[in-house]
Amino acid sequence: MIEVRGLNLSLGNFRIENLNLTVKEGTFNVLLGPTGAGKTLILESIVGLRKIPGGQILIGEEEVQHLPPEKRGISYVPQDLALFPHLTVEKNLAFGLRASPKNFLRDGSHLARLVETLKVEHLLQRYPHGLSGGEKQRVALGRALAPSPRLLLLDEPLAALDPALKNEIQQLLISLHRSLGFTALHVTHDLDEAYLLGGRINVLIGGRLEQSGQREEVFLHPRTLDVARFLGLRNLFPGRVLKTEGTEGSMTIGLWGRKIVIPPGHTARSVSTGEEVILYLRPEEVMILRPGKPVKESLRGNIFGGEIKRILDRGTHRWVLFRPSGLDVHLEVNLPNYVFRNLGLQEGQEIQVAMRRESFWVIPTK
């Protein structure tokens, strides 16, 4: 287990205070956050490139915050990869092995297997400047993994790649992780990449770790409004808690002049009566009702009539902008293309939508 405990550091006006981060051995972790959130600062602290005024960095039981980078056993792949331009691919790969490459490329050795997995055998005698973007990525990954590091840190190495190559390297990272089982912390601001790679996602905003959790948990159940906004979540509506059934019970929330009862557990933390909250409803979870079709009992309180303001074809689905009658709000709805065709929807059409109680997620604002 790699742990950052109570990390404090500042750079100019930017501060990181009492940050805690845990990375379990053998797992792939993502540090996700917008530009300027402090991701690189944290990474440099873990590698040992930056002295930290306060806090501990632990690898297993060992405190490493006082150790120089070379004593930490943490490999680091920066965004520009920093392949050593004056060394051949073979010497780049063997740099961390502290001995001549020949001894390490024997059949069956760790490096030999790595070279095979990464498909870089034919590049060994070449220099980095002649390699393609994908080849450089492979060599950089191989060089970082060759010494079997206790932690692999990846600082947005895929940020500058075109989409096809990015996809290829993401797949490579996943399969490398499956076959080698290393511990990784991958820094990125790319939501899709975070979702694809991250078993566990840590969301960093403004120097604060806002949320850590499995990727589904983070993307479906954001703990704070900042996380929800950074994740680009739609349908975030302000409401007020009217009633709660104990701290663990169901909540009644006032939204658009209605009372919506939300089942227990659909909140990041227990809320109290009178509290202002944000209700989040995923655009995929909004149901458009067929006229004349009977409606389930549980949905009856949560049906809104209104007008379709806009329809966009997003390729994989249709995006429908719905405005409930008499309200100055817009609800976004993502519809599978076949559902959209069956319903035969058009802009300006009056429809009814229903929201399942279970589809709501309550985000406290304080």
Add this chain to the structure above:
Amino acid sequence: MNFGKTAIIAALVLFLFYAVLILSLLTFLEGPRFLAILLAPDTLFSIRLSLVTATAAMLLAVAIGLPAAYALSRFQFPGKKVVDTFLELPMIMSPVALGAALLVFFNTPVGNVIQERGILFVFEFPGIVLAQFATIAGLATRLMKTALDEISPRYEAVARSLGANAWEAFRKITLPLSFRGILSAMILCWAKAVGEFGATVMLAGTMAFKTETMPIAIFMSLASADIPKTIILILILAGIGLTALYAVRLVEKRAQVL
């Protein structure tokens, strides 16, 4: 006439200006005496003395200037701006003034102790080296800092994470990557040291067969109206200088190919 052509003509005028200066020397050259003067013991001594002292001064400037350049390129420390400014002092201060300051220093109590208990500098061989060092150390540091600035610190960061300590990362990564830049700095500073006159003449004097470097020999032979010898010495000095400058261009040109 357009702007581009005018600019090129300006460059050619500058070239001609220096070329005419060199060519004019040849008009006074007496062929048969050329070899005699060139091979005269005092000429050979001056050439040898200049080459040896310049090499020593350059090596000393690199030994101290390279770590200093590394510090200025990589670290933030208190007083960095002041240090950086002082490095430019020898470039704008007259070498004569620099040499005079050195001479004054060796007449202070501290300077006296160094002279009496350590090395004799005034009017001695070490004085030549010190005078040359004083004029090139700042420039050497500045040029090597520029060479180091061009190498991203991330290479070293990655090398450190792969188990290399700070010295190994510098020796295996930064040094080979910046080698051409450092080499051209060395050549330039060596050439500047070979041509150094002002500081040397103040600190080491003009003693024949002792402190008479090439520039000093030029000064002395002109003072005694020995024009052919003056010209030959100037031509040798110009030859060494131009060869060094051309070598710098070769080094840098190959750097661009890499």
